[in-house]
Amino acid sequence: MIFSVDRDVLLNQLLIVQKGLPSKTPLPILYAIKFEVNEDHMILTTSNTDVAIQVLVDDHTLSIKQAGKVAIPGRYLIEIMRKITSQRVEFALIEDKLIVIKADRSEFKLRLIDVEDYPDIDFLDLNDPVVLDSVLIKTIIKETNYATANTEKRPILTGVNFKYLDNHLYCVATDSYRLSQKNVKLRTHSKQFDIVIPNKSLDELSKILDTYNDDVELFINPNKVLFKMNKILFQTRLLEGTYPDTMRIIPVEFPVVIPFNKEELLAAVERVSLLSPRDRETNYNIIKMSLRPDRVVEMSSTNNEVGDALEEIIPSSDAVGPVIKIAFSSRYLVEALKSFSSSEVLIHFAGEVKPFVIKGNLDADLLHLILPVRID
């Protein structure tokens, strides 16, 4: 196996498949990137327990002298490619045991594990795709993934539920303290599906989508979903089980609605959280928010050891409804606000001990919900 390629081209592809390298595995071969070098292209593959990634390299700078297969230690290979400054790099396999990498006056020899030990990766058949725009997928991940659970208490909650029905895509994430829900009407028609994708996989997919702007084809079976992006295959396992019905926890009547400038609200929440004590269960800062009789919103926190903080915010237009007082984890509100593109947000209150809902003026299809905590 002998080939040469532009360093930048190879590094970019390596940084994509890197996201499929395991951080820890009992199968050392998985620390390697599998190279399948054919006559006029090569295929790079990585996999771990969550995801498998494959990229096709057929760049015009790729010059293949001799085809072959090899599994190259991934971390070392990527570190070497990062530090190399020459334009081109050359790879040559020696006796199936060493790969020699040459770049200008640098030469690296890496010991190899037998490529035949690399497990077969079972990518789904490319039949009957669901087609989604890459920007839409990226936006949904940004808007929902933060609200997934990060403990394994209820494993199903560590993923985002994607449900497709009658031209609508319904996406929900919740850790049972807060929830994010995005409903999108799609122009294209597709078969029905209802899957839960692990949050870590979505994080990695989101990073890959940073450098990809085109349609993405989804292929789904009961255990896996494969995202096909032109020359990239990204496959992730799905979470097993039935996602809870979250619709019933979203209140339908909101006697109080308060409009805010998003940045102003965010800054005030962050300031008032500085001194606030932490919730026992979640370890997050608890703050109080109230609509006062003078129609000004007050946020406050009290910490017996440290002191008190108080913020007044004048709603960006008239608040609707009677006075109300509610307490919640400030971090939930901060994270919800940050996921909005909108400059104006509306907070809808159903009552002092009921979940409240945040919507944005420019994000009609997005809803965030936060459970309050009881105030003593």
Added chain:
Amino acid sequence: MIFSVDRDVLLNQLLIVQKGLPSKTPLPILYAIKFEVNEDHMILTTSNTDVAIQVLVDDHTLSIKQAGKVAIPGRYLIEIMRKITSQRVEFALIEDKLIVIKADRSEFKLRLIDVEDYPDIDFLDLNDPVVLDSVLIKTIIKETNYATANTEKRPILTGVNFKYLDNHLYCVATDSYRLSQKNVKLRTHSKQFDIVIPNKSLDELSKILDTYNDDVELFINPNKVLFKMNKILFQTRLLEGTYPDTMRIIPVEFPVVIPFNKEELLAAVERVSLLSPRDRETNYNIIKMSLRPDRVVEMSSTNNEVGDALEEIIPSSDAVGPVIKIAFSSRYLVEALKSFSSSEVLIHFAGEVKPFVIKGNLDADLLHLILPVRID
């Protein structure tokens, strides 16, 4: 005590005294910043076991309504000031127990510890200064501090030795594996001194000097040194004991001298270190460097598990002397090279098992020395 001041002005001064807050202390009052507010100025003080810092605030934006003294929890105060976006902040003391901080529509109340509990800080008398330029001090810290020891095996080596004699300032740092030495001729005359300043104190001083460009006055006694920068006092304890005589370990004859382009050498050392095994004692990567008969320099490393790396560098002009081969911790060379301003460096070799010396074309007064390790 009541005063108001521009937020930016106060924050800048707080970020200076912050460097004197302890990370951990059995004396909780030291987590506070002491404010002494007088008729037309105020003084802020912090201290820990290593350093004490005092700044004078007499900015024209400072408006004092009522003088007084108070000790305000430092970390909370600084976090609040960072998050405040209003131009002005107002401080008022309530019954010696609470400080109220107002900024636009924000109000913070912080509980206080009795300011009378704040220990008296014994700053040295401002008599008989040694005057040094701030840029010189900053440069010396950058060039030497990295070479100090970071373990307490020999506590004296955790500081930089500053010795003044006959218009010359001699600065040395070593961790007994490598050494940095800077000798400067001063225009001004001063009394003789020979002190060792802890590396952590020098790090903090260096950060303060980032925003100060003027003469610095040094006041020295056997236990402490006080750096006076216009409105800032920075005092640090000195390390006790006699600094070792390092002159005798610097070789005087160098049969081999090789000139390098600094950036090229640095990049090659970093690449060849990627695979190299670690030295048992220091946990640093060991690499080999040799001058070959063809007058090309070769660097290499071998890792039985991972593989080999090889770099060739053509000296920037002709190398002097016979062929030589030497092994050393690559990190020592990387750190030494990074501390030079020079674009060209000369490596002077005294022999295969003797320390080698690095000098720069633009840093005549600076010398770095590295001890080799034995090659099997």
